Amino acid sequence: MNLQSALPSEIRALIRDNKLIQHTSGMAKGYIQANVVILPNKYAYDFLKFCYRNPKSCPLLDITEVGEHSFPKYGPDADIRTDVGEYYVYRDGVHVETRHDIKDLYGKDMVAFIIGCSFTFEHALLDADIPVRHIEEGHNVPMYITNIPTEQSGVFHGPTTVSMRPMSMAQAIRATEITTHFKGAHGAPLHIGDPAAIGIKDISKPDFGEAVEIRDGEVPVFWGCGVTPQSVCLNVKPELMITHAPGYMFITDIKESELLY
């Protein structure tokens, strides 16, 4: 099967049968891939409210009903217990296990959230000939913990984490125009320019991912990042929390163009 032109349902079936365990980048081209956060129902309301209050960090795409395995809009035939290639299992805020399915962990009181990811807007930037340096360099995007607080919701609070892509100021303005139309994938940048203004001490030392070259005449451009909801959840030390492993995204049935508005 050509993984790039395959349908999301075909890819998810291969993953479900453990016939495909690899990073999903480039698979089912044109369809939205998503971050996954699974929590016990007792946290669901405050986390949903957290997403509402922090749309640039946590652009929520869909939610299961309590104990259900599929997403009404983004994956009616999906099974969130099996359709991600690799899951991270956290207990009391500590990563204790990496798994290929979570059937025995996903009880009747669990709720799954899928959150937009930067793959979507990076495709739009590349289409507009705006550089995406970490893709050029062939590694993960650099991410930084900032001093920008998130808007609290119940027990959920903490700093905003951002991803960074360097480009010229003219490209940064064009990238802002483009990404403001992708609110389901972090939307417009949170900051352009001076890293110190948002509490980043050393741009060459990201907190997650790998540093990229910033060329003469380029400014760093910072977007909200899917690490924020994960780190905010881990702060709460929930008795059980399950996420996708980095790069092993949930592939939805919805096209990237549907996020464009």
Added chain:
Amino acid sequence: MNLQSALPSEIRALIRDNKLIQHTSGMAKGYIQANVVILPNKYAYDFLKFCYRNPKSCPLLDITEVGEHSFPKYGPDADIRTDVGEYYVYRDGVHVETRHDIKDLYGKDMVAFIIGCSFTFEHALLDADIPVRHIEEGHNVPMYITNIPTEQSGVFHGPTTVSMRPMSMAQAIRATEITTHFKGAHGAPLHIGDPAAIGIKDISKPDFGEAVEIRDGEVPVFWGCGVTPQSVCLNVKPELMITHAPGYMFITDIKESELLY
């Protein structure tokens, strides 16, 4: 005090002291006015999820923490128990009382939701010389129950209610361009043209509000309407539900221009 140029906090203080009990249209010009829905906490998660899934009908602006009286972003100093001029109290889905405050009803388990309203985008349409017929005619907007289902969330489900404004097709296209940028105030239209296509049998007989003249060469333009969340909640027959009375809106501290994106 000039009510049109007064600050939201000044208007709310007059309302709180029962010194101002009238429709809020035109007060605190430039600031967002909102629909109010207050429910016991047991319904809050499913209703929040309902708003998420139906953004054109239920453009949620802010939520109180459980039992709290103020809104973190839209009214940090507001008191939702007193700052609306007239409240409707519903028990088991039946309107039982009209009140000027709800201090004794708003217990520690209540949650207040404020939802964007069409005042915001009507101001933008008028600025663009697009006619708003019911304002010209000096009465309430016509509203219709359609056959467009809302996306269910838990116990909340039911048909979408729309408001209607007639205009030329060129104006309808311009109005679509403008209102797509006001997603916090119902966003772009749900339908343009043939009423029967969305289940409206007789355009001259609205389900709520009053009919308006549709002139030769005009098409009806239909937007999502704040009646939808109220009617969907009443379907559930909650033991207690409180809303603003029609026209007595909650005046927020946020300017209409902040909704523009």
